[in-house]
Amino acid sequence: MTFVAARVIEAHGARIPLVGLGTWELRGRACVRVVEHALRHGYRHVDTAELYDNEREVGEGLRVSGVKRDEVFVTTKVWPSHFAPRDLERSVQASLERLQLSQVDLLLLHWPNPQIALRDTLGALCKVQRMGLARHIGVSNFTVALIEEAVKLAQEPLVCNQIEMHPFIDQSKVIAACRRHGMAIVAYSPVARGGVNRDKVLARIGKAHGKTAAQVSLRFLVQQGIAVIPRTSRLERLSENLAIFDFELSPAEMAEIAQLAHRDGRIVDYAYSGTPQWD
Template identity: 45%
Template sequence: MQNVVAHGATIPALGFGVFRMSDAEVERVIPAALEAGFRHFDTAQIYQNEAALGQALRAAGARRDELFLTTKVWVDNYSADRFAASIDESLNRLQVEQVDLLLLHWPADKVPVAAQIEMLNAAQAAGKTRFVGVSNQNIAQMQESVRRSQAPIVTNQVEMHPYLPQAALVAASRASGVAITAYYGMADGAVPKDPALQKIGAKYSKSAAQVALRWLVQQGHVALSKTARPERVKENFAIFDFALDDSDMAAIASLARPDGRIVSPAGLAPAWDA
């Protein structure tokens, strides 16, 4: 497993996300994920499966000091009376004293970024998280977060896949020392079916999904993978025994398209840069 280092945080480059997974699916797949080698797990308050993840990790005997746990504060909790309390609830559900990384889930438009960052910093100062970051912020919001945050912003978790490579955001992030964490790497099921990615995979005896995950980590990003099927977990993890050549990287970059974005919920998403 390789790592991404940002502002003192060492983040396993491949994480296991539990978005849109039921408690039963989480409890069934987490042992397989641990066995395959996953140690970075990503959840969120709004996923409503923090408790299932915490229980599954404990039941599997996972050592806390070997795990990197990320959760995200939901927008309804961006208030003085709910922010800290909601994090305590998350920690209780996860059965830990602190998470490794705490993110603001969406910028939304009701609470200024400055106020969100102030509450996030307070949570870090209180020892509820080792590191802090943001999610789904555009370039201007991310740069404001970096300027206003006393604690370093270690990552911006955003949608990224071959159809949405986020070139402008990547450049701005690198200039600020902020790592990119990529979610929706499979483009909601489009990637595994893509003939161009399948053709590249055939060169390395890999699947299109493995090619896309490798493409993400080879750029220096953190990639979140996801499957509810234990038998598929090993495939998702097996991306560190090959490297894409320059022509492959260029071919994948050529798949970018103007309508590549999939996730953009009204009232939560910012004005995107591209």
């Protein structure tokens, strides 16, 4: 599997490192420290958002790590209350100012907003990309219907859909839609907010490989060519979450893990202007 060996996934010219650091809820000095350590320990992908109130600290962590800017893939997201074209442009300018960067590698629409025409929002997203504020653009929490609509409306390629993914949720329909359009999938909550550690199947499979249940969950995703952005505030877990490239799950183990998905597996479910009709 070349994508695992290369440790990046490619989509429409974007090269997204398969493992990134999630930063939701990381704040202040602790956030700077985790980002700095992550980069020093080999992470090359950091995920933030205007909503997380930590772009300043993420930018500072990046600078103090000493890792060159062009070696790190930085993603941020625009919150749906800023989807009107002028607001979107202002939002990304403000994000860049906080990050102290001239450009992010990936700019995402954080959550669907049915109150503002998708055509207008995508027009603005494509515009800020052409202005050079983002190298690549994409979406997050988009359903199959929204992906189909967005791909038709966008004048520039959408390189990814960032969605909730871990062994307890079945996202096969959304994955198929992304693949049809050459979009990468980035999995958020990839260790189900720590929930994977309570699962006996994952623990047993992990034991057979000398790995933790969290590592099995992350490996299950990257082995499907899906990037993962686990968050941790603990420095020792940074290396744990990266050490997933030295073992392989068998087809039988992959199938057994896929069976863990269930109807109530979804964790993140905002009702921003109405809950999306999940697939």
